[in-house]
Amino acid sequence: MRHLMSPLDFSVEELDALFDLANDIEFHPKKYANACADKILATCFYEPSTRTRLSFESAMLRLGGKVLGFSDAGSSSASKGESVSDTIRVISSYADICAMRHPKEGAPMVAAAKSLIPVINAGDGGHQHPTQTLTDLLTIRSLKGRMNNFTIGLCGDLKFGRTVHSLIDALVRYENINFIFISPPELRIPDYIIDELKAKDIPFKEVISLDEVMPELDLLYMTRVQRERFFNEEDYVRLKDFYILKKAQMDHAKPDCLILHPLPRVNEISVEVDDDPRAVYFKQGQYGVYVRMALILTLLNIKVD
Amino acid sequence: MLKIGKIEQGFVLDHIQAGMSLKLYHQLQLDKTDCTVAMIMNAKSNKMGKKDILKVECDVNQLNLDVLAVIDHNITVNVIKDGEIVAKKELILPKEIRNVLKCKNPRCITSIEQELPHIFVLTDEEKEIYRCKYCEEKSDKKF
Structure with a gap:
């Protein structure tokens, strides 16, 4: 039995197979409409997350399966002091697969160790959020047509942004990827990531100005500055609108430069950019469902001819 | 100069960073055994200036080498039998x-x-x- 705790749990070849399946689902949804007819997905969400939970539920429903679960710790037995290990042992007899989000880092791994059903980490604190990374990779592969030979700009909160860190970890496994880190000095990418890139001889540069590098980019991954990461409201207010991507900047971007964002967006991308065909962040949400459908099928070992 | 006698069976942990021996004593859970333990602190050392030494009279297999390696793998572990050093144990960082x-x-x-x-x-x-x-x-x- 297999679980998904980190995006690196799958080899590059396994990811290729997963993405091939996701693309097949995208183009032939009817073929998969009853693939999980007798299966139940448990969504165990110990903290609220509308987007991720609904994406998992949509994925299972589109596969013809059923869904049960809870959407915050208050409505689960955790509020009575039950351990994650005990909860998953019980859930194992209620469902066939489980997606777990937990504010404590490593909780899904603890669950997986005792679980009788596959567990998917749907986000554990500031640690991992593998299905977001799989979504990002599938979006790039589907819309760019390749997973190598490009320059990607990562912009915004590169210090605390866990989606950025996971995406870098996943992308370094592909060939000829050039990273440009765009952030204010206070939110620059952590040194340990820089050290890893240097050790692997992967090209990168760090800049403050987005305008300066816009024409070089094949992909731009925007992120939100998260209020909850700051101890000091003043710092948050000062940095939250440091980058606002506007239509005028898009004029300097390559004609095929894609704009991605893990969402939700606040101010960092102006709504006037939404209609630009290169803005693919809403399409990304759609790929999030396809990749979760492919993941459910893969972990449940269900093959559809 | 203070003199501590030889031990017959057990081990001597040498080259402990000065001041660390008491922590080591607890980490190795020697406080939970009834072994005789001599703790020498701030002994003069040519190599380190000052060092601590622990002498423990017990079966050497009672010693958790993994704990020692994580704390400080530069510590020397001398195995003592019949009052003589019969072996030195190498400390390897556990996975x-x-x-x-x-x-x-x-x-x-x-x-x-x-x-x-x-x-x-x-x-x-x-x-x-x-x-x-x-x-x-x-x-x-x-x-």
Whole structure:
């Protein structure tokens, strides 16, 4: 039995197979409409997350399966002091697969160790959020047509942004990827990531100005500055609108430069950019469902001819 | 100069960083045994200036070498039989260690589920970096 705790749990070849399946689902949804007819997905969400939970539920429903679960710790037995290990042992007899989000880092791994059903980490604190990374990779592969030979700009909160860190970890496994880190000095990418890139001889540069590098980019991954990461409201207010991507900047971007964002967006991308065909962040949400459908099928070992 | 006699059976831990022997005594759980223990602190050392030494009279197999290696792999372990040094044990950093290092990340699952073992994995042998198996937080190796 297999679980998904980190995006690196799958080899590059396994990811290729997963993405091939996701693309097949995208183009032939009817073929998969009853693939999980007798299966139940448990969504165990110990903290609220509308987007991720609904994406998992949509994925299972589109596969013809059923869904049960809870959407915050208050409505689960955790509020009575039950351990994650005990909860998953019980859930194992209620469902066939489980997606777990937990504010404590490593909780899904603890669950997986005792679980009788596959567990998917749907986000554990500031640690991992593998299905977001799989979504990002599938979006790039589907819309760019390749997973190598490009320059990607990562912009915004590169210090605390866990989606950025996971995406870098996943992308370094592909060939000829050039990273440009765009952030204010206070939110620059952590040194340990820089050290890893240097050790692997992967090209990168760090800049403050987005305008300066816009024409070089094949992909731009925007992120939100998260209020909850700051101890000091003043710092948050000062940095939250440091980058606002506007239509005028898009004029300097390559004609095929894609704009991605893990969402939700606040101010960092102006709504006037939404209609630009290169803005693919809403399409990304759609790929999030396809990749979760492919993941459910893969972990449940269900093959559809 | 203070003189401490020879031990007949057991081990001598030499080249302990000065001031660390008491912590080591607890980490090795020697306080839970009835072995005779001599703790020498701030002894003169040509190599280190000052050092601590622990002499423990017990079966050498009682010694958890993994704990020692994580704390300080430069410690010399001399095995004593019939009052003589019969072997020196090499300290090798263990790949994984349980319940020696504590995860101090307040966001780690171990912070709320007390019965979970604290497991650390060696992720960089050269830099001697251990990370929590659950949250991957780097250990500060403060005991």
